[in-house]
Amino acid sequence: MNARLLALLPAAIAINLVIGGLVNAMGLPLYLDSIGTILATVLAGPAVGMLVGAIGQVLFGLINGYQWIPFGLIQIVIAVLAGVAASQAGFRSTGRSIAWGLLTGLVAGALSSIISYVLFKGVTATGTTAVVTLLRQLGLSLPVAVTASSLALDLADKAVAFLVVGALVRSLPNRMIGRFARAALAVGR
Amino acid sequence: MSPDPGPHVGRFHPFTPLVLTLCVAVLAVAAPGPKTAAALYTTTVVAVFLGGVGRAALRALIPLAPLWFFLFLLHGVLGDGDQVVILGLSLSREGLAAAVTQACRLGAIATASLTLYASFSPARFVDAVADRGWSFSTAYLVVATLLALPRFRARALAIIDAQRSRGLRLRGSPLNRVRAIGPVTFPLLLGALAEVDERGYALETRCASGVVHRTPLDPPLDRVGDRAIRWLAGAGAVAVLLWRVFG
Amino acid sequence: MSALLFKGAGFTYPGAPSPALRDCVLHADAGSITWLTGALGAGTSTALLLAAGLAPRHTGGERTGTVLTLGVDPALPSSGAALGGRVALVLPSPATQLSGIAETVFQEVAFAPANLGWPRARITARVSDALTALAISHLANREPGTLSGGEMQRAVIASMLVLEPDLWLLDEPTSALDTAGRALVHALLRREAVRGAAVVVASEDTDGLHQVADRLVVFADGCPVLDGPPQEVLRGERVWEAGAASTAIAGLARAAGNAAPRPLTVDEGVARWAR
Numbered sequence: 001m002n003a004r005l006l007a008l009l010p011a012a013i014a015i016n017l018v019i020g021g022l023v024n025a026m027g028l029p030l031y032l033d034s035i036g037t038i039l040a041t042v043l044a045g046p047a048v049g050m051l052v053g054a055i056g057q058v059l060f061g062l063i064n065g066y067q068w069i070p071f072g073l074i075q076i077v078i079a080v081l082a083g084v085a086a087s088q089a090g091f092r093s094t095g096r097s098i099a100w101g102l103l104t105g106l107v108a109g110a111l112s113s114i115i116s117y118v119l120f121k122g123v124t125a126t127g128t129t130a131v132v133t134l135l136r137q138l139g140l141s142l143p144v145a146v147t148a149s150s151l152a153l154d155l156a157d158k159a160v161a162f163l164v165v166g167a168l169v170r171s172l173p174n175r176m177i178g179r180f181a182r183a184a185l186a187v188g189r
Numbered sequence: 190m191s192p193d194p195g196p197h198v199g200r201f202h203p204f205t206p207l208v209l210t211l212c213v214a215v216l217a218v219a220a221p222g223p224k225t226a227a228a229l230y231t232t233t234v235v236a237v238f239l240g241g242v243g244r245a246a247l248r249a250l251i252p253l254a255p256l257w258f259f260l261f262l263l264h265g266v267l268g269d270g271d272q273v274v275i276l277g278l279s280l281s282r283e284g285l286a287a288a289v290t291q292a293c294r295l296g297a298i299a300t301a302s303l304t305l306y307a308s309f310s311p312a313r314f315v316d317a318v319a320d321r322g323w324s325f326s327t328a329y330l331v332v333a334t335l336l337a338l339p340r341f342r343a344r345a346l347a348i349i350d351a352q353r354s355r356g357l358r359l360r361g362s363p364l365n366r367v368r369a370i371g372p373v374t375f376p377l378l379l380g381a382l383a384e385v386d387e388r389g390y391a392l393e394t395r396c397a398s399g400v401v402h403r404t405p406l407d408p409p410l411d412r413v414g415d416r417a418i419r420w421l422a423g424a425g426a427v428a429v430l431l432w433r434v435f436g
Numbered sequence: 437m438s439a440l441l442f443k444g445a446g447f448t449y450p451g452a453p454s455p456a457l458r459d460c461v462l463h464a465d466a467g468s469i470t471w472l473t474g475a476l477g478a479g480t481s482t483a484l485l486l487a488a489g490l491a492p493r494h495t496g497g498e499r500t501g502t503v504l505t506l507g508v509d510p511a512l513p514s515s516g517a518a519l520g521g522r523v524a525l526v527l528p529s530p531a532t533q534l535s536g537i538a539e540t541v542f543q544e545v546a547f548a549p550a551n552l553g554w555p556r557a558r559i560t561a562r563v564s565d566a567l568t569a570l571a572i573s574h575l576a577n578r579e580p581g582t583l584s585g586g587e588m589q590r591a592v593i594a595s596m597l598v599l600e601p602d603l604w605l606l607d608e609p610t611s612a613l614d615t616a617g618r619a620l621v622h623a624l625l626r627r628e629a630v631r632g633a634a635v636v637v638a639s640e641d642t643d644g645l646h647q648v649a650d651r652l653v654v655f656a657d658g659c660p661v662l663d664g665p666p667q668e669v670l671r672g673e674r675v676w677e678a679g680a681a682s683t684a685i686a687g688l689a690r691a692a693g694n695a696a697p698r699p700l701t702v703d704e705g706v707a708r709w710a711r
Contacts, residue, residue, distance in 0.1 A: 010333040063302075178495075
C-alpha cells in the first residue's frame with residue numbers, strides 16, 4: 001500500500017466515525033457515517049472506498065459493539081455505487097449528486113432493512129427502532145415496518161451525504177484535484 | 190483504549206483478548222435460547238470484572254439500555270401468541286423469550302467488544318503483528334485510525350465552537366440543524382485533505398510503504414497460557430458452531 | 437560528486453497556469469550546506485519536493501529536464517529502494533509529519549528505522565543519540581500529541597537524524613523553535629555536513645543561517661538567480677532585487693541609504709557606523 005493511501009485511509013475512516021458521532025450528538029435524524037467512504041471513492045476509486053467502509057465499520061464495532069459490524073456490507077455497497085456515480089460525472093452538480101444519493105439510499109435502505117430484520121429482529125439504531133415500534137402500533141407487520149423506516153432514513157441520509165461530498169470536491173482548487181485523477185472525472189472537469 | 194489497560198488484561202498477549210472476544214461473538218450468535226444466552230452474558234460480564242476491566246461492562250450498558258427497552262417493547266409487549274401477565278402487563282411468552290435471547294446475545298457481544306477496546310494497546314498490537322511478520326499496512330491503518338479519532342473529534346468541536354461564535358445555530362428546528370451540517374463538515378473535510386498530502390510525504394520519506402520486515406520495538410510475550418487460552422476458546426467456538434449447524 | 441543535481445529542471449503543478457520551477461540549474465555537494473531562499477512562491481519548496489522525488493510522483497503534474505538525487509532519478513518507482521532511508525525530508529509543519537501510530541516520542545523517532553528492519557539494539561542506540569542531539573531525551577516517554585510546536589519540530593528532525601542520511605532536504609526546519617533551538621539545529625546541520633552528508637535547507641532565517649551555510653542560492657520566479665557564498669550575496673543589492681531579504685542589519689543599512697556592500701551583523705554595523 002503506497003504512502004498516500006496510508007495517509008488518506010485513516011483520515012477518511014476517522015471522518016466516517018467522527019461525523020457520524022457528531023450527527024448523533026446533534027440529534028439529527030440521519031447517520032452521515034459514510035461521507036468518508038464516498039469521499040475516498042471519489043478521490044481514489046471504489047476499491048479504496050470499500051476498504052474505508054469495511055475497516056471503518058469494524059472499528060465502529062470495536063468501539064460500540066460487534067453487533068454493528070454486519071452493516072459494513074452497506075458501506076461496501078455505498079462505495080460501489082459512489083464509484084459508478086463518480087465514473088458518470090455524478091457529482092457534477094447539486095441535482096446529479098442528490099439523484100445518485102437517492103439511488104444509493106434506495107439500495108442501502110433495502111439492504112439495511114434485510115440485515116436489521118435477519119440479525120436483530122428489527123432492533124438496531126434507536127431512531128429507526130422507535131419508528132418501527134410506531135408503525136407496528138399502527139398495525140403494520142414487523143418486516144414491513146422495518147423496511148419502511150429503514151428506507152426513508154437511508155434515502156435522506158445518502159442524498160445529504162452525496163450532496164456534501166459533491167459540493168466539497170467541486171470546491172477544491174485545481175491543484176488539489178490534480179493529485180486525484182478520478183476526482184476530476186467525478187465533477188466533470 | 191488506554192495506556193494502562195488494567196491489572197490483568199494488560200498482561201495478555203494482544204491477540205488473546207482479540208480471539209476471546211471473537212469467540213464470545215460466535216457463541217452469542219450460536220446460542221439457541223434465553224437460558225444459554227443469559228448464561229453466556231453473565232459469564233462474559235463476570236470474566237470482564239475478574240480481568241480488571243469492569244468499567245467496560247458498565248459502559249456497554251449505555252448503548253444496550255435503549256436496545257433492550259425496544260426489544261422488550263417490540264417483542265414482549267407487542268408480540269403475538271400466548272400471553273402471560275407480569276406486573277400487570279400482558280406480554281407475549283414467545284416474544285419475551287426471543288427478547289431475552291436477543292438482549293443477552295447483544296449484551297455479550299457489546300461487552301466483549303468494549304472490553305477489547307478498553308484493553309487495546311496500539312504499540313503492543315503493532316509490535317505483535319511485526320513479531321509475526323504479518324502485514325504492517327493493515328496494522329498501521331487500524332492503529333493510525335484509532336489514534337486519529339480523538340484528534341478529529343477535538344478538531345470538530347473546535348470548528349463547532351468557531352462557527353457558533355460566527356452565528357451558527359445548532360438548536361432549534363430540524364431544518365436549522367440540517368443547515369448546520371455544511372459549516373461543520375466542510376472545514377473538517379478540507380482540513381483532513383490538506384493534511385493528507387504532507388503526511389503522505391512524511392510517511393514515504395520514513396519508508397512506511399513497502400515495509401517488508403518491521404522490527405518490533407518491544408515484542409509482547411506470548412506465554413503458554415496465552416496460546417492455550419486462544420486455542421481452547423477457538424476450538425470451543427468452532428465446536429459450538431458445528432453443533433448448531435449440524436446438530 | 438554532487439549529491440543533488442538539477443539540469444534544466446522544470447515543474448508545473450497540475451492545473452497550474454504557469455510552472456513553479458523553470459529551467460533550474462542547481463547542485464548540492466556532499467559535506468556542504470546549501471541554503472535556498474527566495475520570495476514566497478519562488479520555487480524553493482518545489483525544488484525540495486522534486487529532489488525527494490515526491491514531485492511528480494505524489495503531487496501529479498509535469499517535470500521537465502533532469503533531476504539526479506544521490507545519482508538516481510528520484511521520480512522513478514525503482515528509486516525507492518535505492519534512496520529509502522538515505523534522504524531526509526523535513527517539512528514546515530511538524531504536526532502533520534508525525535507517524536500517527538507512536539505512543540511515545542521514542543517510538544516516533546524509531547518509526548523509520550523499525551520500518552527498515554534494523555536490529556533492535558541499533559535502533560535503541562541511534563534513537564537515544566538522536567534524542568540527545570536535539571536535547572529532547574527528557575521527552576522520550578511523552579505522547580507525541582502533547583508536545584509543544586518546538587518540541588514536535590525537534591522530534592521530527594530527530595526522527596530523520598536517526599537514519600544518518602546522505603542527503604538532508606529541509607524546508608523551514610526552525611520555524612517553531614526559539615533562538616536556542618535554532619542555534620542547536622544549525623550546529624547540528626554543520627555537524628552533519630562534517631560527517632559527509634549533503635544538506636539543502638530552504639529558509640527565511642537569514643540571520644541564523646548566514647554564518648552556517650556554505651552556499652546561498654536565491655530563487656526568483658521559479659529559477660535560481662544568484663548563487664554564491666552567503667556573505668558575498670547578502671552584502672549586495674541583487675538579493676533585494678530578487679525579492680528576497682538579507683540580514684536585519686543589512687536591511688537597516690539599506691533603509692538608511694547605505695550602498696552595497698553592507699554590514700551583516702551587529703558587530704559589523706557598529707564598526708561601520710560608530711565613527
